Amino acid sequence: MASKPRTLYEKIWADHVVERRDDGTCLIYIDRHLIHEVTSPQAFAGLAAAGRRVRRPELTLAVPDHNLPTTARVDAAGRRLPIADPASAQQLEMLERNTAAFGIRYIGATDAEQGIVHVVGPEQGFTLPGTTLVCGDSHTSAHGALGALAFGIGTSEVEHVLATQTLLLKQSKTMEVRVDGTLGFGVSAKDVILAIIGRIGAAGGTGHVIEYTGEVIRALSVEGRLTISNMSIEGGARAGLIAPDETTFTYLKGRPMAPAGEDWERAVAYWRTLPTDAGAIYDKRVVLNGDEIAPSLTWGTSPEDVVPITGAVPEPESFADPSKQAAARKSLDYMGLTPGTRMQDVGIEHVFIGSCTNSRIEDLRAAAKVVEGRRVADRIRQALVVPGSGLVKRQAEAEGLDRIFVEAGFEWREPGCSMCLAMNPDKVPPGERCASTSNRNFVGRQGPGARTHLVSPAMAAAAAVTGRLTDVRELVAGS
């Protein structure tokens, strides 16, 4: 008898069950663990207080990213520069100390490979298909792009993973998000995921693991897929998977921490068994047509507040749900927007190109293509480009992208999370407006009182040169 068709998620889950409790909770083995400076100190303190050791130190990789300044980290003589903020400096020191004390691999603040954990993991081949991967950061969902079951965890769970290399979990429901067709000119992975979140809502994926399928997803590079999976959490899903395929294997082959030789052959053979079987059933299913997706952006303070760039600020009364009407009124007040205003008429003061959503080489290429031969508009107070890792930065510099940005009036920074969450000195001042390639437009996310519009790298670049939210298709076509 043929076995029951299974989804990608169900296969990965089944291969990681150490033990199932009578109440249905499972002890799940964790293959890969990323840690950073902000959500790990209390976990190490907990271990130390209980006299516990790290079970498998070689399965954890540490990289500082959240509150590192993105200004120069070494002086002209190559000496490390101090971090001005004592609290940030302390977290960095503790990460260095804890990783040394517990024997965990550490990529330091001044190492060439340093970057945002979710950029570094795939780039180093640490992230692999069919693995379970966790990190004390909700955007861990990004790694699902390579077919890893990857999700964010709290600090107590970080401690649990360090001590036991497992987590106690309940199996999630499954949700297929299929994107058919092809993407039009000027439309990128970011626009696709914004359109998806606009459709399913900020809680649409709660309790579910999403699997993204369809022609549009298959045609995306790994970089584009990472952008999609990254924002699964903005749609409420803790994890967002994409089945591994030739694109994935080509991306991973030869990376420093990827399997090699005979192991590589065995791994690929296993990875080929992972895609969802024909006839497998998802608990929920959503279908979008890629041809209908326009360059998109957010107007409010929830990632579900999405409109196409050709649209206008919505009337709160246009929402059926009275509580959504009230939320929209509050959002518009915070955002300083009047219903009916064309999105393209909204002026901006800041541009941020970076974050674990959009800081990889393709993102920088897409932005640079728009910026090349143009200038940042006079009304822009700050335009930042923050590469996702030192290796992305080096690659971009080899391609001359840094010069394009700097000549246009952008600042070219060191890798880190930066203005995505305003933990380090990169902030948007109160009441000012930012076109940002990051993932959250929450109240105060980019700094107290900051107003965020989530956009793609090409759209952020277009906004930088015009000083207002702009349809990149018109800007580029008109040149």
Added chain:
Amino acid sequence: MRAVTRVEGRAYPFGAKNIDTDIIIPAHWLKTVTREGLGKGAFEALRREPGNVFDDPAYAGSPILIAGENFGCGSSREHAAWALGDMGVRAVIAPSYSDIFSGNAVKNGIVPVVLPQDAIDRLVEVAREGAAITVDLESMSVTTPWQDRFVFEMDPFRRQCLIEGLDEIGITLAKDTAISKYEAAVGSDRPWIAGGSRNEGVAVEGAGRT
């Protein structure tokens, strides 16, 4: 972890939907290396608004928070649960939670009660009147002095963790034999998981290899 079976007292009649963890505790408070003292940063942006429930002396120190759907969405920061705990909140009542937040809450002895929106509306009304609300994990119910009684459900393991104040790491460490057996099996079936690549330590090999 602190064991909790019953939470009784006044409640913050908050009721707002999609409250993200950046609202519960903004990122600049995350530069701490301890779990303590985050209550003073809780709901910082909302507290700038005049008439907010968190600064209303009528609700000060309430052990219960009543919220709208998708409470605790966004960041995985456990600091959100620590901040709520530090301000004295021992139970949250909402129609739904983000998956990560509800897990973090349980690990800090905060009861995430799920009730439908009409129950939330009623409880907000009761809380505004300053009446005490009772959350009881034995009977799995929320009650008010006016004979309201709302029954809720919870994953049995989570309920047990809360009631017994279980140390999950301790429970799992006791499974050492099962974990070792699993590791041995994976070692032969999927040897690449154990790490140790023979690739050279170079990630960039020309265009696009970042």
